[in-house]
Amino acid sequence: MNRWFEAKGENSDVVISSRVRLARNLTKYNFSHKLKNKDAKQMVDDTLMKFEKMSEFENYNSYNFENLDQFQKIAMLERHVISPFLTNQSIAAGLVSPDENISIMLNEEDHIRIQAFVAGSDMETAYKNADIIDDSLSNVVEYAYNSKYGYLTTCPSNVGTGMRASYMLHLPALSGTNKLNGLAAEIGRFGLTIRCIYGEGTRGLGDIYQISNQVTLGFSESEIIDNLSNIVYQIVQQERTARRQYISRKRVSAEDVVYRSYGVLKYSRKISIKDAMALLSELRMGLEQGLLKVTAKHGFTIYSIMIGIQPANLQLIAERELTEEEIDIERAKFIRENLPLIQ
């Protein structure tokens, strides 16, 4: 029962995950931003109750924001179980599969958001999993659907399929050589967008990026996915070429950087999120490129450590609010305890 971020998948040297998100609304209620608190609460409670009764979800975990503190919510966000938008809602609830690979959010920007994650590059499975849920839900609620436009959504950019497909990519070589700015402009012409998962600068923390479709209208789901996947496959090839060039040009230096990153991660006593993400990114590339080797089977992927060291998760583990320095100390501890052993 691996979570997607604890597993390896197709092309996972570069592709961390494939995610499909479907936006759906109910005919019975105003769109979320027009929904009074009382009605929002009714929508959330009624819909959650309906879903909880379904046999498909009998082993799912349900949550209600009424019962969650801020750390629990943010930690769910850090694990990508819920969206940033949802964490800012006061009234919200949802269902999550035991492995957290499938999540249904209620009272997000739209009434219902379905998301399905798969490790590595496998958007077909991600879409299939989301589509199954979507079909099930449509049996118990009435979706707002227009035969001309398709699914109706709060934001016009989601009208149509209501689908956003996104690949999460680890691009240390391309971002290290400043090739991502050109790439952003290029893929824009194909209706795609790239953004940093962590941080806002020109180089995302951990070199983790998300590439997704911007257009949801006028194309079928499979057309959107094919277009996205084709472009992403080209980026994967570019990243691999850049990695190989970097390593073959300066093999010992490349090994040295990776091993030193490992050494600092293994021994630091406090570490900032910025430093940790940078070192984990080096280490992830080093492991994927075979510059260093893990000794034993190890449950943790490097990306799962990246998730583990986010502030809310560390405070959740500590079971209390931590100062910034305490977070840096707990982060170093988390890394020491979860870093794979190397040969």
Added chain:
Amino acid sequence: MNRWFEAKGENSDVVISSRVRLARNLTKYNFSHKLKNKDAKQMVDDTLMKFEKMSEFENYNSYNFENLDQFQKIAMLERHVISPFLTNQSIAAGLVSPDENISIMLNEEDHIRIQAFVAGSDMETAYKNADIIDDSLSNVVEYAYNSKYGYLTTCPSNVGTGMRASYMLHLPALSGTNKLNGLAAEIGRFGLTIRCIYGEGTRGLGDIYQISNQVTLGFSESEIIDNLSNIVYQIVQQERTARRQYISRKRVSAEDVVYRSYGVLKYSRKISIKDAMALLSELRMGLEQGLLKVTAKHGFTIYSIMIGIQPANLQLIAERELTEEEIDIERAKFIRENLPLIQ
């Protein structure tokens, strides 16, 4: 049979070694710089032969520069067995005790240089050991000695006792807080001098410094040693205070610096002498201050690793001339193999 740099001694948290060096000349020959090559060779060969016959030296190793290549000479210099001056002589020889703590050099700046090292702060033993050798040698050769001035030497600054006593100190906290410049001026007033053992900058590589007497005339050996030792003891106290203040002010940061230094030393694949010395200095202080602990009994002191990573020693181990990058690679390997394990 520990070498001084592989052993611990009194106050060895700060004091690496105590060394006494005696300069002696023979009446039978011109001073070394006035000695023709032929005469130098005769002086060296005759004197070495005489010394080799003495029962005191039957287990000593003798060497003659005729039979040594440049790496062997420089590696002896790196181990402090011979002096920089000697390595630049074409005609030279000497005797070294099996543990290399006692060394007799022939045709240095003076005909004979006797040096005795002891680990930690124990100048009395260092002097005693040098003095015993000095007495023995005076039974088989005739020293140039003047009843008014004492021992006559090539450089007037050595006339008198011919003795230079020097402590080698590890001063990371004082040099890290820029307190050494003031110190240099201060101890100058007591006829002492401080210099970096490694490198020439304001902060010596590895934070290793040597403090020694400048004046050899007009005082007895014990007066010189007492004066030097009193001042050095005060510096040791200052260094300890500075370390304690640094650590108590920022305990976790201090631990973090030391552990990260360990991590980089343990895992780097190539490392410059400058980086290695800086990291080993942090590690040495961390170990001495108890910020991290060695798991098992370990033959290598950190200072012995500092000696081991010098270029000639690495090329001696490799048994060939190395490029600069190869030296950095071999240095990283030497460190990995000799670094103590920590808890």
